[in-house]
Amino acid sequence: MSCSCQKPGGGAPDRYVSFSDIDCDGNARLLMEMLYRHLEDPAKTNAFWEYFKKKAAGETGPQPDDLFMVHCHLNQLREFFETHEDREAQALLEKIEEECC
Incomplete structure (x- = not known):
């Protein structure tokens, strides 16, 4: 028995059927890289x-993976990228939220 992870009629993978063909880990890693580029600027960071x-x-306990960090801090990340007008990061965050969280 095989599982078709495509929506009926083709199209994008359906996360409710399978995470197959959705690079949640890779997208989360990319988003974290985008965040860290911002945080290199001392004016953009805080406590x-x-x-x-x-x-x-x-450093504060077991090391979580990037997807966990994104999932746990969706609202803070959204606000940060909106504040710094990073449309690319906002779009990627939305994609991760819709497909992976």
Whole structure:
């Protein structure tokens, strides 16, 4: 028995059927890279983002994966990318939220 993970009539994979062909981990990793490029600028970071980086690195407990970090901090990430007008990161965050969270 095989599972077709395509929507009826073709099209994009359906996350409710399978995560097959959806690169959740890769997209989360890319989003984190986009975030860290912003956080290199001292004017864009604060105590929360410094804690976030430590948490992501496993300095405050077990090291979570990037998808977990994105999932747990969707609202903070959304606000950050909106504040810094990063449309590309906003679009990727929305994609991750819709497909993977």
